[in-house]
Amino acid sequence: MKRHAFLVGAFVLLALVLVVAGVLTLNKSGWFTPRHQAVVYFDDSVKGLYIGAPVTFRGVKMGEVTRIGVEVNQQTLVARIPVTLTLGTESLQMDSGSGQTQTLDLSELVKRGLRARLILQSVVTGQTAIELDFRPDLPGRLLAGGKSPIPEIPTMQDKLDALINQVQDLPLGEMVAELRQTMRTLNDTLKSSQVAIDKTSQQLNATGVQARQTLVTADEALKAVQAQTTLTLQSLQQLTDTTRGTVTQMQPALQQTLQETRLAAEGARRAMQDLAAVAAPGSPLRTDVNSAVSDLSQAARSLRSFADQVEREPNSLIFGGDKR
Numbered sequence: 309m310k311r312h313a314f315l316v317g318a319f320v321l322l323a324l325v326l327v328v329a330g331v332l333t334l335n336k337s338g339w340f341t342p343r344h345q346a347v348v349y350f351d352d353s354v355k356g357l358y359i360g361a362p363v364t365f366r367g368v369k370m371g372e373v374t375r376i377g378v379e380v381n382q383q384t385l386v387a388r389i390p391v392t393l394t395l396g397t398e399s400l401q402m403d404s405g406s407g408q409t410q411t412l413d414l415s416e417l418v419k420r421g422l423r424a425r426l427i428l429q430s431v432v433t434g435q436t437a438i439e440l441d442f443r444p445d446l447p448g449r450l451l452a453g454g455k456s457p458i459p460e461i462p463t464m465q466d467k468l469d470a471l472i473n474q475v476q477d478l479p480l481g482e483m484v485a486e487l488r489q490t491m492r493t494l495n496d497t498l499k500s501s502q503v504a505i506d507k508t509s510q511q512l513n514a515t516g517v518q519a520r521q522t523l524v525t526a527d528e529a530l531k532a533v534q535a536q537t538t539l540t541l542q543s544l545q546q547l548t549d550t551t552r553g554t555v556t557q558m559q560p561a562l563q564q565t566l567q568e569t570r571l572a573a574e575g576a577r578r579a580m581q582d583l584a585a586v587a588a589p590g591s592p593l594r595t596d597v598n599s600a601v602s603d604l605s606q607a608a609r610s611l612r613s614f615a616d617q618v619e620r621e622p623n624s625l626i627f628g629g630d631k632r
Contacts (some may be wrong), residue, residue: 343394345374345458346414347453348424348438350389356436357426365428365440371395373438388451393438393461414459423464513532516548 353438354376363371375392395414414422416468440461448462586592 343371343396344414346349346395346461347456347458348391348393348461348463350426350463351386351393351451352435352583354389354391354426356428356434358435361429361435361437363395363438363440368439390456391438392458408607417442418448418461420444420460421448424461425464479507515537 343507356375357376359373359376361371362372363373371394373391375390377390377392378387379390380387421442422440423443423446424438424440426436427439429437443464446464448464450460450462
């Protein structure tokens with residue numbers, strides 16, 4: 309009995325936990341959160357917009373797109389596209405300044421400048437979304453004329469939308485064709501450049517091999533010159549050592565020779581001084597020498613006269629000369 313009561317109590321407790329978890333889950337999913345519906349009319353293409361696309365306010369998700377339709381005027385065949393939005397109030401709170409939140413009034417927000425526009429979610433996929441913002445400086449366009457059963461949020465166009473429209477009017481096909489042609493030309497140029505680079509690379513490789521061989525030859529020549537220079541320096545060193553030894557050995561004899569040369573020079577100097585004294589004008593020796601030279605000259609004249617006489621009168625040597 310006790311075991312049965314325990315099982316019943318555990319089952320009831322588990323059921324309560326599941327109920328609480330379900331309530332919390334439903335609350336998070338928005339079932340118990342106040343939701344507001346609004347409609348936005350577009351008279352241009354809404355390409356990329358899909359049901360479930362996010363509705364954001366300056367990047368903050370406020371809701372999602374729940375319906376996309378098409379309305380065509382039977383008389384003018386002018387088409388407009390109503391997009392129904394579902395907005396939640398858990399993200400947007402109207403603060404009056406006193407710390408108390410107010411009920412969300414879309415009509416009042418529209419009067420104060422609430423606007424909607426298409427924005428691009430991804431350039432790759434081309435998906436779009438709806439962005440809300442307060443732009444009282446831009447005029448709002450109410451395409452339904454206030455006849456919509458739910459509040460209408462007017463659309464706006466800014467400079468970016470005008471730029472997008474201008475881009476759509478551009479001849480993109482021709483531009484793409486020209487771009488492809490440019491890419492082909494660039495590809496051909498790159499191929500030609502690659503061929504030229506390959507040839508240049510081959511020439512550089514050949515030049516590098518030749519330069520490497522030249523460096524090897526120059527290195528061998530430098531080694532040979534270095535060896536020859538080493539031998540020459542060794543020979544010079546030996547010659548210097550030999551010369552130094554010879555000079556060292558001959559130094560005493562050279563000193564003696566220099567001494568004797570000095571003495572001989574001194575003797576010659578003295579002899580020259582004596583000779584200069586003898587040859588000086590008025591010296592006795594020079595007078596005697598002059599007298600001797602005069603006598604020798606007279607004797608020479610007498611001998612010359614005697615020789616002439618003998619030559620004329622050879623018998624004078626026997627009979628004597630003519631005494632006059």
